[in-house]
Amino acid sequence: MYSHRKPLDDDDTELVRLARGGEAQAFDRLVERHTPRLHRVVRRLASDAGEAEAIVQEAWLRAWRRLPECDAGRPLFPWLVQVAVNVARDQWRRERRLALADLGADGLELAEDEPGPEPRLERKLALQRLARGVERLPPAQRAVIALRYDGGLAYEEIAQALAIPVNTVRTHLHRAKAALRIWMEAADEGLA
């Protein structure tokens, strides 16, 4: 897991319990808390910003309707991701496509705790190049990368969200990282 994206799941349990009892405000609090991270994961999978927003909105509406099915004893976010993945799948099935993300380099944001100007620029360029590399991955590998690094999910949670075996998650992740390493090394050698 990647600590800077860990949710406050302890409080989620109480909010989920209240929301299941019909308290709309508790659910709104969950929406407020998890939308940025959910959007980040979905944006990595979606073909454009509009599609990502539509999926996030539909995922929350579906989550509200299916809240009684949510296991209150488990962290909420992996379940939310699972709902969002199912929404995306339904949407793509309807549109008969599985588009690659076209996340552009414009408007990219970098973490604030960065080193001095030159290394910072270097890191920014590396991140931009890596983002383009992730866009070029096959959808299944990109999904695993998004759920693992943007969502901070464990292998088991990714497997559950994508309805695939844990070993397949490991394989996708291994292949994706191997491809990304080659992609990044090609940039270092000035081949890209």
Place this chain on the structure above:
Amino acid sequence: MKDWLDDLLSELPSEPVRPELQRSLERRLAAVRRAEVRRRRAWYGLRALAAAAGVWLLVPQLQPATRALPPLSYAGIGVWLRGLAASPPEAIAGTLRRTLDLESGIAGNLAPDVAVGLALLALPALSIVIGLLGGQTQREASAA
């Protein structure tokens, strides 16, 4: 083990969430909740209407049904108990015979409205029972 690629992947740039998304979500959720309340109210209204119609159909049928019932008295019960003590099979057979006569008498006096009335009363009753069972399941799931 984490390496440079893991570090970079953990910091991949992404577009920030537009504030409009949050607002639009709140609006859509509020609309869904309002629709749920309207649907629930309509369902409660329908149930109340069904129950009222059921009562309206059944009440006029109760009088002929009660007329078919034999008058109940202490003396009558005493006679039946003495008969039961003297000859149990005969007393039970007699009671069964009278019950069957009573049932066919009531059935003869009842109009088809009764069946409709009973069905109309059963609809809200069943829905309340299902609602209670569902609520209990949800409470158990929340407590678990």
